[in-house]
Amino acid sequence: MKIDLEARSQEKYGRPLAELDDSAICAMLEDIVREHAATMPLNEGKRRLYYLSAEFLIGRLLTNNLIELGVYDDVKAQLASAGHDLGAVEAREVEPSLGNGGLGRLAACFLDSIATLGLPGDGVGLNYHYGLFHQRFVDLQQAAEPDGWLDRQDWLVRDEKAYTVEFGGFSVKSRLYDIDVLGYVRTTKNRLRLFDLESVDDSLVPVNSIDFDKGELAKNLTLFLYPDDSDDAGRLLRVYQEYFMVSNAAQLILDEAMERGSNLHDLPDYAVVQINDTHPSMVIPELVRLLVDVHGFEFDEAVSVVRRMVAYTNHTILAEALEKWPLESLKTVAPRIAEIVIKLDELERAENGSDDAVAIVRDGVVHMAHMAIHYGFSINGVAALHTKILEDTELHPFYELYPEKFSNKTNGITFRRWIMDANPALSGVLDDVLGTDWRTSCDLSGLLAFKDDDAVLARLDNAKTQAKASMREFLWETQGVRIPEDAIIDVQVKRIHEYKRQQMLALYIIWKYLDIKNGNIPARPLTIIFGGKAAPAYTIAQDIIHLILLLSRWIAADPVVSPYLQVVMIENYNVSAAERVIPAADISEQISLASKEASGTSNMKFMLNGAVTLCTLDGANVEIADLVGDENIYTFGTSSKEVERLYAEHAYDAHAHYLRPGVKLLVDFITNPAFLALGNAERLHRLHDDMAWKDWFMALLDIEEYIQKKEQVLADYENRDAWRKKSLVNIAKAGAFSSDRTIRQYNEDIWHL
Incomplete structure (x- = not known):
C-alpha cells in the first residue's frame, strides 16, 4: 500500500500538508485507512468464530492500523518532512469507551491476533455510548462522569443488519455497527460487531453525572458498560443488557451460518462461540430458544447442537465475580429464557444425577458459570496456576464430571500494540x-x-x-x-x-x-x-x-x-x-x-x-x-496453597497482624490527626478499620x-x-x-x- 500524503492533502483540503493542523491530518489519515479497509475481503472459512465479550478495550486505532497496513514508518516520515509529529496527530483521535480493564484489553488483543493469523472470527459486543465512566479527581476522590465518544469517532460503520429482541412485556429494535479489525500486513480482515439500541436516548444521561433512569429500559440498554448494580433496578438492568447482547449475537450467528450454507442442524460445522467470562452465558438458552421456537427443532436436538458449538473462558477465582442472577429476574426480563434455563437444569440433573453443588438453578438463583460449564464443550482457565486452582478446588466438582473439557490457555498480548506502537x-x-x-x-x-x-x-x-x-x-x-x-x-x-x-x-x-x-x-x-x-x-x-x-x-x-x-x-x-x-x-x-x-x-x-x-x-x-x-x-x-488453607479454615486473623508494631504504625498513619484534617475522615477511618479488623485479601x-x-x-x-x-x-x-x-x-x- 502506497500513500502520498501531500497529494491527498491537496485533494482533500486544497492546501499543502505543511499547512494542515493535527486534527485535519488525523481526519485525513482515518479516511485513508477506512477507505482501504473497506476494500479488504473478510477472512473466509466454513466455520466462523464469534468471540462474545461485554468489553473490548480497543484503544485508539489510527497508529495501530497504520502498523497493521505496513505503512507506519512511511507515514511518519512524510509527516516529519512536512513538520508534523505522528504522535501529536494521533492524540487528536478519541479513544472508544468500550471496555474497562484486563478482560476488555485481552479481548482486543485476541481480535488483533485472530486477524493477524488469518482466522475467520469476529468479536461481538455492545456499542456503549458512555463506556464505564470518565474518571476525574475532585477533592482527592474519584468522581465519575459520562465518557461520551460516539460523536467524535470515525471508525464505526453502520451495518444493514438489525434485529428485534423480545423482553417480558415489550420488545426493542437493535442496530449493528462494525469496526474493521486488520491483521498485521495481511490483505484480509475481520470485524468487531457492536449492537446498539435503535431507541437509545442519550438525553437520559446528565452532563456531569452517570446517574440515569434505570427503569427506562427501551432507551438505556446501551448507555453504559456495567451499570451500577448496587440497587435492584441496577441489577435488573444488567440482566436486560446481557440478554440484549446475546439475543442479537445469537440471531447474527444463525443468520450468517445460513448465509454460508448451514441448515442449522449442522450449525457446529459453521460456527463456534467463545464466551469471554460469564456475561454472555445467556447465549446458550437463547440459541436453544431460536432453534426450537423459530426453526422448529426438538428441544433435545437444539441442546445437542448448542453443546457442540459453545466454549467458555473462566477469568476469575473470586466467587463473587461468577455471575448469579435471581430466577425471578430472568422471568421478568425474558420469560421464555427462564423456562429454558429451568429445563436445562432439569436435564443436567437427570444426566449426571448431580446435586445442588453443580446445579444451574439453586435456591431460586441461576448460576451462569455452571450453565456455561454444563452446556459448553470446552472450559479453559487463563494461566497455569489459575487452571489448576479451578480443577483442584474452585470448580473441582465440575472437573470430576467433565475432565476432558478443561484446559489451560495462558493469556497473551499483541506485540503490534504493546511494542511496535x-x-x-x-x-x-x-x-x-x-x-x-x-x-x-x-x-x-x-x-x-x-x-x-x-x-x-x-x-x-x-x-x-x-x-x-x-x-x-x-x-x-x-x-x-x-x-x-x-x-x-x-x-x-x-x-x-x-x-x-x-x-x-x-x-x-x-x-x-x-x-x-x-x-x-x-x-x-x-x-x-x-x-x-x-x-x-x-x-x-x-x-x-x-x-x-x-x-x-x-x-x-x-x-x-x-x-x-x-x-x-x-x-x-x-x-x-x-x-x-x-x-x-x-x-x-x-x-x-x-x-x-x-x-x-x-x-x-x-x-x-x-x-x-x-x-x-x-x-x-x-x-x-x-x-x-x-x-x-x-x-x-x-x-497460593497457604492462602487457600487460611480461607478454608477461617484461620487468618487480620487484627493479630495489625497489632505487630511495625504494621500498626503504618496502618494507624492512615488516621493520624494531620492526615484526617487534609482528607475525608469517613473514608480514612473506614479503610483503616477494614484493614485492622478484616483485611480480606491479606495485605497485612x-x-x-x-x-x-x-x-x-x-x-x-x-x-x-x-x-x-x-x-x-x-x-x-x-x-x-x-x-x-x-x-x-x-x-x-x-x-x-
Missing part, C-alpha cells in the same frame, strides 16, 4: 539486532545472545530513556506532574480492587515516607505511579484511591521527602495512558494475593518492555518466573516481606550493568506471552477454524 525506540533496536522476523514470529529469544554485549545493552537502556522522556511529557501535559529525569519508575496500573492490593503498595509508601523522614536518604528518586478506576458501588476501592491521592499531596508538600519520593495517580487511566507509562517502567508491581489473580496481562506488557517484575507467585507471574529465572524477577508473599500478611523485597529491588537497581541484563532477559523471554501464541492454541485445541 507503544515503544518505537525499543522496536527499532529489536529490528536492528534481530531483524524484523520477530514482528510476525514474536520470538525474541535471540536477544539472549547479546546479554553481555555492552553496545546492545546501552541501546536498550537508551530506548528506556526515550520511553521515560515520552512518559514525562505525557504526564506533564495531561496531569500537570513533573517527573524527575533520574527517578526509578515503579508502576501499578490496573482496576482498583482489594485483591490486587493497591492498599499494600500504599502502606509501603507510608513506610518509605517515614524512613526518609528518619534520615535514610535514597540513592535516587523513586516515582510510584498508579492508574485505574474503582467501580462506582465499590466503596473500599474508592477509599483506596482517596488514600493514594492523599499520600500524593502529602508527600509533594513535604520539602524533606518530596525530592526523593513521588506518588502519581493517573486520572482516567486508559489504553493511551498505558502506551506511554508501561514502556517507561523500571519496576512492574504485580502484588495480588496469591491464588486470586487469574492471569494478569499488564505483567506481560511490562515484561515485554523491559521492566523487572516484583510479584507474588500468582496468575501468570508463576510462568514469568519460570521463564526468566530467580535472578531476573523478585518474588515474595504467602503461597505480606506487607513486611514486601517492604523488605522492595528495598532489595531498589538497591539492586543501582548496579546498572546487572539491572540492564535483567531487563534484557525479560524482553527476550516475553515471546511466550504473545497473543498470537494464545490464539494458535485456542484454534488448535478448541475452535478448529
